[in-house]
Amino acid sequence: MDEYAADTYGERFAASYDEIFADFTPRPAQIELLRRLAGPHAAVELGVGTGRVAIPLARSGVPVVGVDTSAAMLDQLARKAAGLPVQPVLGDATAPELAPELKAGVAYTVFNTFFMLPGRAAQAACLKNVRALLQPGGAFVVEVFVPRPELIAPVRIKSFTATEVVLQVSQHVAGEQRMDSQDVVLRHGAPVQLMPTQVHYLTPHQLDLLAEESGLALESRHADWDGAEFTPDSAKHVSVYRRLP
Structure with missing residues (x-):
């Protein structure tokens, strides 16, 4: 990433x-x-x-x-x-x-x-x-x-309310035992927030x-x-x- x-x-x-x-x-x-x-x-x-x-x-x-x-x-x-x-x-x-x-x-x-x-x-x-x-x-x-790479979802909902949605978008790099993710925070009336995470499992x-x-x-x-x-x-x-x- x-x-x-x-x-x-x-x-x-x-x-x-x-x-x-x-x-x-x-x-x-x-x-x-x-x-x-x-x-x-x-x-x-x-x-x-x-x-x-x-x-x-x-x-x-x-x-x-x-x-x-x-x-x-x-x-x-x-x-x-x-x-x-x-x-x-x-x-x-x-x-x-x-x-x-x-x-x-x-x-x-x-x-x-x-x-x-x-x-x-x-x-x-x-x-x-x-x-x-x-x-x-x-x-x-x-x-x-x-780690169970076969269960990794490219996109999943982390939380969901009437005013906010938090999504996690992930990419799995199997050869490096690595996952790159972005938490995408969509909040009513606020700018989009991007919060990246990289894990080496x-x-x-x-x-x-x-x-x-x-x-x-x-x-x-x-x-x-x-x-x-x-x-x-x-x-x-x-x-x-x-x-x-």
Whole structure:
């Protein structure tokens, strides 16, 4: 997708992210799992956005370092998290200098954010960074969809009201395991909004291999944050990896 950069998603979505994804609130089990894995240490969220997960996690008593490539997203986070132990960091999860002094109990990335990294090399670099950020035995939690390219619809309706329609237009590049999408927001009396997303997906097995090469071993995998069994029919997975010695 031409002119798509690391911060494009955040810069385009920041102003309306909370409105568009109002239904995506973290479940209590999600916050409890992250709190337990953090232990007495800080947590790091990669692709923190406006703080949908970081803020309730901070309210539970866990200091959170929120990393994002989008200054616009971090502006929203700083406003919403005022008074809470949340530290916004403008940075790239693939950059080797990312918070070298930090030793977190848990790092995590949710809602398919890991797949938004620009390709396999960037994903490997992120995993190596994660290992460096973690305490010995620390955990990395990933929430991503299970790719089923045969189910991708070129156009689908995401929401529909009397005054607004949100469409998603997608193109699948099978040879690169990549999907390019545009959320098209048609709102009565307002200009058309285009919100692009590019994902580089991996199968669970591919992700496990990449993590192992980066010094992280799979500890558990479930179909959701509540701990449902992961099966071949699961639409997504929540996987916990541990830092190897």
